[in-house]
């Protein structure tokens with residue numbers, strides 16, 4: 001979710017179990033944007049793709065893409081690539097197709113729900129990938145929530161995704177609602 005080219009780690013809290021096609025579509029739309037950048041811009045990107053009267057648009061939102069560390073050669077190559085992506089006029093119909101491939105539908109709400117579902121993997125890590133969802137079994141959720149650091153990505157994801165959940169029951173119902181809403185995408 002934070003690409004390694006942006007300094008993301010390969011820990012369980014940064015991995016999302018994409019299927020291949022939506023994953024490819026995600027990178028076509030967002031190149032190496034982080035989930036934070038996608039989240040902050042998701043409504044304006046959606047509007048550009050779905051409320052545009054033009055037949056072609058450029059993916060100007062990719063201006064936030066960068067490289068975490070690189071030698072000068074790789075850096076130059078990256079910036080050329082980014083520039084060519086941004087300058088290229090892309091067909092709106094194709095962008096809409098890729099968006100639907102990525103999020104499983106064209107509504108902004110659906111994309112927002114999927115992004116929030118992704119955040120559950122930042123918060124809970126591999127426990128989210130467990131098909132039996134033992135995360136909801138006795139005390140597990142409480143234990144997992146107790147292990148979220150006070151700052152950093154996981155705290156960010158918790159705040160954005162679950163807000164100020166006063167009670168454990170409240171958190172639990174928000175998590176399961178989000179899982180239900182995104183179920184048909186996977």
Ligand SMILES: [Zn+2]
Pocket residue numbers: 023027
């Ligand atoms: Zn990826």
